[in-house]
Amino acid sequence: MPYFVYAIRLDRDAMGDTPPRAFRDQNWHMDWDYPLHDGCEYYYVGQTVHSPECRFEQHKNCHGDFRAFKCICRLRKTITKSRSNKYVRRFGLFLAPQFYAPFNPMRTRKQAEQAEKDLSDKIRELGHCSFWN
Numbered sequence: 330m331p332y333f334v335y336a337i338r339l340d341r342d343a344m345g346d347t348p349p350r351a352f353r354d355q356n357w358h359m360d361w362d363y364p365l366h367d368g369c370e371y372y373y374v375g376q377t378v379h380s381p382e383c384r385f386e387q388h389k390n391c392h393g394d395f396r397a398f399k400c401i402c403r404l405r406k407t408i409t410k411s412r413s414n415k416y417v418r419r420f421g422l423f424l425a426p427q428f429y430a431p432f433n434p435m436r437t438r439k440q441a442e443q444a445e446k447d448l449s450d451k452i453r454e455l456g457h458c459s460f461w462n
């Protein structure tokens with residue numbers, strides 16, 4: 330079964346130059362005491378057995394009292410528990426395949442978990458911010 334990594338652009342304007350502590354802690358390469366440069370972008374990174382598109386929809390629409398999310402990828406699953414990160418739910422804008430496409434697909438969960446870390450590092454090396462959990 331194939332696995333995928335994905336990155337979702339977060340709304341930096343909405344999150345501001347002082348995002349939540351957990352987010353800042355994962356982005357030690359930034360000096361949060363000073364304003365960020367104009368080109369700095371925020372991303373959420375994850376890995377999944379669903380397609381990146383399906384996972385994005387889950388973050389946006391599969392949470393709270395919602396109890397029967399119909400998966401839109403080849404798995405055709407009905408998901409009955411919350412599958413939503415709060416940052417993506419509130420601030421997620423769109424998928425950023427220019428970063429993750431070269432990694433996909435992968436053969437094992439272990440490879441995907443490593444790629445999740447590598448993708449986060451790659452985004453930070455480009456001067457952006459990345460969050461995963």
Ligand SMILES: [Zn+2]
Pocket residue numbers: 379380383384400401402403404405406
């Ligand atoms: Zn799916």
